[in-house]
Amino acid sequence: MKKLGFDNEKYLQMQSEQIQNRISQFDNKLYLEFGGKLFDDFHASRVLPGFAPDSKLKMLLKLKDEAEIVIVINANDIEKSKMRGDLGITYDLDVLRLMDAFHDVGLYVGSVVLAQYAGQPAADTFKNRLEKLGTKVYLHYPIEGYPSNIQYIVSDDGYGKNEYIETSRPLVVITAPGPGSGKMATCLSQLYHEYKRGVKAGYAKFETFPVWNLPLNHPVNLAYEAATADLNDVNMIDPFHLEAYGETTVNYNRDVEIFPVLNAMFEKIVGKSPYHSPTDMGVNMAGNCIIDDEACCEASRQEIIRRYYNARCDQRQGRGEKAAVYKIELLMKKAGVSVESRAVVGAANQRAELTGEPAAAIELSDGTVVTGKTTSLLGASASVLLNALKVLGGINHEIHLLPPIIIEPIQRLKTTHLGNHNPRLHTDEVLIALSINAATNPAAELALKQLSKLSGCEAHSSVILSQVDENIFRRLGVNLTCEPKYESKKMYHK
Known part of the structure; x- marks a missing residue:
């Protein structure tokens, strides 16, 4: 915890x-x-x-x-x-x-x-x-x-x-x-x-x-500088x-x-x-x-890394400038952290390298890191979400919370009737399907009850996620970061 x-x-x-x-x-x-x-x-x-x-x-x-x-x-x-x-x-x-x-x-x-x-x-x-x-x-x-x-x-x-x-x-x-x-x-x-x-x-x-x-270079204050890097705010001693x-x-x-x-x-x-x-x-x-300074320091160091990834993704998507990235890199050095200090980064990127497809990782509140890969049925973020719910609920990894017989009709609806080129389910679609399956499947019902435990957890994706997936992680209270690259080389990304 x-x-x-x-x-x-x-x-x-x-x-x-x-x-x-x-x-x-x-x-x-x-x-x-x-x-x-x-x-x-x-x-x-x-x-x-x-x-x-x-x-x-x-x-x-x-x-x-x-x-x-x-x-x-x-x-x-x-x-x-x-x-x-x-x-x-x-x-x-x-x-x-x-x-x-x-x-x-x-x-x-x-x-x-x-x-x-x-x-x-x-x-x-x-x-x-x-x-x-x-x-x-x-x-x-x-x-x-x-x-x-x-x-x-x-x-x-x-x-x-x-x-x-x-x-x-x-x-x-x-x-x-x-x-x-x-x-x-x-x-x-x-x-x-x-x-x-x-x-x-x-x-x-x-x-x-x-x-x-707090001191000028206290991690809490450095994290504020990272959060406002695009505004070019700088903390300083008040001379007056x-x-x-x-x-x-x-x-x-x-x-x-x-x-x-x-x-x-x-x-x-x-x-x-x-x-x-x-x-x-x-x-x-x-x-x-503040009752535990070191707890706040560590939390702030992690926030600086998150802000670094956010700034890099903003730059990649044309919403931010290089200057903000450079500034946060300097703040990371001041705080004594690097991207390796964020456990989910290495886990997600390693899984992506092994599979050759986008992957994602979630770190649970007890420090357990769960990963998810891209499959023919699910995107990596949907996979890692289901895998995390299994771990939190003590559900055997081999149990299918959403068997193919449930997923495939949704895929047909997406591709045949709604004109979607990607048949894999997003996180919102997975959660709706899981809710429906919970009516008859005790494992799915147990998994749904774990959703509140995801609040405050850390997650990382090896690619920039769709707005839909980003929004779901945000609503669940998961602190998400992404590598600043797209899954495909298309010019238009939803």
């Missing part, structure tokens, strides 16, 4: 108390910029074993009577159909997903902000869609000279042109589908408008990573905090670089900046809740 390295309950308590303290420092109005993912924070759960993916959401639920949520999306991201790589959906669709998720748990979503709005047609369409659903939408515009021309930015022609967001609760959480959405600018724009209205509102930043009170307090803390380059500008904006908006450093702005208690 993987070791726990993080006390989630302690985190929920400390984090909610810290935010309440920050609200009280201002005029009972705090704009809290939420960096990273407000829920489904699987990166945090991977590098801090014990951190629940919905921890931040649970923390907010402790404050739900005081909090409302504003979701910010960059209008340019809507126009470009920017995707969330972890979920495979566009940012605008993710806004709708986020709204549903918040409503389902009883959190109040006050409005949506379209940042950098300049009449983009797709943004207009999305705005109309939201308004028809009864959601308030506010427009924030590009500001010439942002962020350096402070005199202009903090004026009626700068922030003053943005539509004022009507809010009704003391804690306003500003969140977004992804980075670069305009959360900070939205917070500062609101501060400008609030002070014009006589409300002495405050601003704080909730970024889980980098963890400010060091000068103000004589204390060494960690922040990242964008916050450190923008801090003098932010400070000047605060001074122009409120008369005096409440902060001496970027670290001061944060309310992150994660570093205080």
